[in-house]
Amino acid sequence: MTKLRVAIVQAAPLPLAIGDGIAALLNHVKEAAAAGARVIAFGETFLGGYPLWLDEAPGAALWDHPGSKALHRLLLEQAVVGADPRLAPLQELVDAYDLVVSVGTHERVRGSLYNTQFTFRAGQAPLPHRKLVPTHGERLIWARGDGATLNVHDAPWGRLGNLICWEHWMPLARAAMHRLGETVHVAAWPTVRETYAIASRHYAFEGRCFVLAAGTIQQRYDVLEGLERLGGHAEARAMLELMPERLQFGGSLIAGPDAMVIAQAKAGAELLLADLDLSRSAEERAALDTDGHYSRPDIFELRIDMRAKDGIIFES
Known part of the structure; x- marks a missing residue:
């Protein structure tokens, strides 16, 4: 299989109310599937919305701010947890149409929140990728992911992986993903600014893969x-x-x-579609393969710890 139709759903999330937002997500997935897309990507934390108050609301980062504390509590209450039954309808849709859906959300692990991009795939449990380093003010609400969620989905047509936002400026994270051999990569952004577009295109060139740089739209009233x-x-x-x-x-x-x-989306809601010729990935490796003939393992070595780090181990 060398032809693949992909889609980015550029839409407004329903911030904070993740339970209600799942219903809207399902409608978006159905629309993209009806248009023939087999891979469907959403932007960073589409479920729950990006915490824009950290950047945009004066005083939000002040110690003990009652508004910020209230929003954090709401996100903890709404966040996706483990095999969340609220996401079962999405899995059923993915199974029925044989889709791959990459969608970001707030995930709760014990008492902490993570910025997680899930890859839903037919007949298998979703793959989580937790953001390794929350960017700047994001560290006020999100914990750090570990190497256990650096992963790719093996599909009949190739491999698909995710990185989130400024992880695309982590050279060693990029090197790890290139070693995993992506054919299609989802670059999840809150919105794709000029520098984010540059990073996404650079990743495509460096990794010799197709990149879906997915952004969202959001207004204060949302x-x-x-x-x-x-x-x-x-x-x-x-x-x-x-x-x-x-x-x-x-x-x-x-x-x-x-x-x-x-393909390039305009401002505003849009279903961005493209038909990919996957054979181009192999053709472009003739000139550059950063994990192969353009690497120097005799000089450079990267060790990646892919163990889950829970911090506390109970032994009997």
């Missing part, structure tokens, strides 16, 4: 609507109302293994 669905919180609302009206604009793109843009 965040306020999500808050109201969860009963509202006066101090959180007062903080959120100080944010600008336009927060995320999309900018999604699909790049080929030569870094050229195959």
Whole structure:
């Protein structure tokens, strides 16, 4: 199989209210599947929405801020946990249409939140990838992932992996993913700014793979609507109302293994589709294979610890 139709769903999430957002997610997946897409990508934390108040709401990072604490509690209450039964309808849809769906969300492990991009695949449990280093203000709400979730999905047509946002500027993380041999890579962003587009296209060139750089769109009223669905919180609302009206604009793109843009979304909601000729990945390796003939294992060595790090081990 050398032909593959892929899609990026550039849409507004339903912030905070993950339970309600799953219903909208299912509709987006159905629309993309009806258009013939076999791989469907969503942007960073599409379920639950990107925590924009950390960047956009004055005072949100202040110690003991009541609005920020309330939003953190709501995310913990709403977050995906383990084999979350709320996601069973998505798995059923993936199984029925033989899809691969990459979607980001807030995941709860014990008392902490992780920024996790899940790869749902037919007939198998979803693969999680937890963001290795939350960026800047994100460290106020998300814990760090470990090497256990550096992974790819083996499909009949090739391998698909994910990295999230600024992980694309972690050279060793990129090297690890290139060794895993991706054919298609999902670069999950909150919104695809110019530098994010450059990073995505660079990744495609370096990894000789197709890159789906997926962004979302979001307005201030989206965040306020999500808050109201969860009963509202006066101090959180007062903080959120100080944010600008336009927060995320999309900018999604699909790049080929030569870094050229195959498809580019405009601002606003859009289903971005492309038909990929997967044989191009092998052709481009004639000039560059960073994990093969363009590597120098006699000089450079990278060790990757892929053990889960739980911190506490109980032994009887």
